[in-house]
Amino acid sequence: MPDALDPSPYDALLLLSFGGPEGPDDVVPFLENVTRGRGIPKERLKEVGQHYFQFGGVSPINDQNRALLDALRKDFAGHGLDLPVHWGNRNWAPYLTDTLRDMVRDGHRRILVLATSAYASYSGCRQYRENLADALAALEAEGLELPRIDRLRHYFNHPGFVEPMIDGVLESLAGLPDDVRDGAHIAFTTHSIPISAADTSGPAEGHGDGGAYVRQHLDVAKLIADAVRERTGVDHPWQLVYQSRSGAPHIPWLEPDICDHLEERHAAGVPAVVMAPIGFVSDHMEVLYDLDTEATAKAAELGLPVRRSATVGADPRFAAAVRELILERAATERGARVTRCALGTLGASHDVCPVGCCPARAPRPAAAGADSPYA
Ligand SMILES: CC1=C(CCC(=O)O)c2cc3nc(cc4[nH]c(cc5[nH]c(cc1n2)c(C)c5CCC(=O)O)c(CCC(=O)O)c4C)C(CCC(=O)O)=C3C
Numbered sequence: 001m002p003d004a005l006d007p008s009p010y011d012a013l014l015l016l017s018f019g020g021p022e023g024p025d026d027v028v029p030f031l032e033n034v035t036r037g038r039g040i041p042k043e044r045l046k047e048v049g050q051h052y053f054q055f056g057g058v059s060p061i062n063d064q065n066r067a068l069l070d071a072l073r074k075d076f077a078g079h080g081l082d083l084p085v086h087w088g089n090r091n092w093a094p095y096l097t098d099t100l101r102d103m104v105r106d107g108h109r110r111i112l113v114l115a116t117s118a119y120a121s122y123s124g125c126r127q128y129r130e131n132l133a134d135a136l137a138a139l140e141a142e143g144l145e146l147p148r149i150d151r152l153r154h155y156f157n158h159p160g161f162v163e164p165m166i167d168g169v170l171e172s173l174a175g176l177p178d179d180v181r182d183g184a185h186i187a188f189t190t191h192s193i194p195i196s197a198a199d200t201s202g203p204a205e206g207h208g209d210g211g212a213y214v215r216q217h218l219d220v221a222k223l224i225a226d227a228v229r230e231r232t233g234v235d236h237p238w239q240l241v242y243q244s245r246s247g248a249p250h251i252p253w254l255e256p257d258i259c260d261h262l263e264e265r266h267a268a269g270v271p272a273v274v275m276a277p278i279g280f281v282s283d284h285m286e287v288l289y290d291l292d293t294e295a296t297a298k299a300a301e302l303g304l305p306v307r308r309s310a311t312v313g314a315d316p317r318f319a320a321a322v323r324e325l326i327l328e329r330a331a332t333e334r335g336a337r338v339t340r341c342a343l344g345t346l347g348a349s350h351d352v353c354p355v356g357c358c359p360a361r362a363p364r365p366a367a368a369g370a371d372s373p374y375a
């Protein structure tokens with residue numbers, strides 16, 4: 001047996017994810033949960049509902065989280081890390097509040113959160129923290145003693161997140177027809193968000209010009225493109241583009257959209273495109289519908305060969321990265337000096353979101369940050 005690894009002061013890991021419907025009857029209530037108070041046009045909701053119905057009302061995200069749970073437990077057991085792993089979602093069962101209640105009743109006092117969102121932004125960071133605060137408030141109202149909750153730092157530039165995506169892009173290139181492979185461009189995609197949200201993503205000192213959200217994605221894109229060039233000897237031109245835009249049309253969101261980008265590349269004579277969804281942790285509905293269905297249909301219409309590269313999902317290298325991040329944070333909490341592993345130019349992200357990081361339009365309590373009202 002390997003030497004036991006020390007996760008103290010933490011006594012549990014909570015995998016915190018988005019959640020998704022698991023059957024047709026779940027779709028509308030799930031969308032109501034997601035969009036409550038977000039001002040999304042009715043037309044857009046009808047359209048997104050259809051994406052889910054087209055897949056039998058089942059989002060792949062829950063099974064992917066089950067696979068990630070298995071991968072984490074296997075990795076921890078194999079390395080002598082004795083830390084129970086629980087799972088709760090923001091928008092569908094198992095709901096965060098229910099999971100957290102069970103954890104508190106099981107006696108957990110110091111909980112570390114792994115969010116299935118790798119980058120900064122209101123939607124990808126603070127909103128998760130707001131939902132953690134909501135869950136703590138609910139448990140407080142039930143008279144339960146509240147645990148202390150910390151969240152693992154953003155892992156977008158951790159090798160365990162980046163390396164599986166490099167393999168994914170290499171695999172997609174290999175899958176293209178021989179005569180177009182070397183000329184292929186890479187379209188790195190992520191979720192479009194309002195430009196105002198991008199500009200205020202991350203800590204205040206980096207606000208403006210797309211903020212941490214755009215900078216972090218550009219750093220990952222460049223890492224992958226550089227690694228692909230090194231391994232294939234071919235310089236594939238690349239660009240960061242966006243997908244899954246929602247919201248009112250008069251509000252500016254990050255562009256270009258992947259479909260417009262495919263059209264533009266095709267018109268410019270580019271012979272093939274690999275779509276690499278670096279903004280997402282798993283092949284969930286935004287990937288299966290917006291890329292594999294919609295963008296792939298657009299490419300077929302253009303006669304443009306495309307491939308979509310795999311997300312990280314339950315890759316064992318990602319599970320190992322999570323273990324390293326847990327041990328890194330635990331050691332930091334114990335006052336030890338640790339190496340903080342990160343690729344690229346930005347360095348390891350902060351452990352605790354500072355005040356003013358990824359602000360909300362309408363301020364609400366958020367846990368696990370410097371502005372948390374909870375201990
Ligand atoms: C940055 C970001 C991520 C990546 C980080 C992360 O992973 O957290 C992400 C992930 C996801 N988004 C998802 C689903 C949805 N997102 C929506 C709406 C929105 N997302 C936004 C941003 C993001 N979203 C924003 C700015 C909105 C507009 C409304 C608002 O300002 O809040 C809507 C409403 C309908 C629509 O308009 O699309 C749905 C249904 C699912 C589940 C997929 C599945 O079921 O498999 C996942 C993983």
Ligand SMILES: [Fe+2]
Pocket residue numbers: 120121125126202353357358
């Ligand atoms: Fe943040």
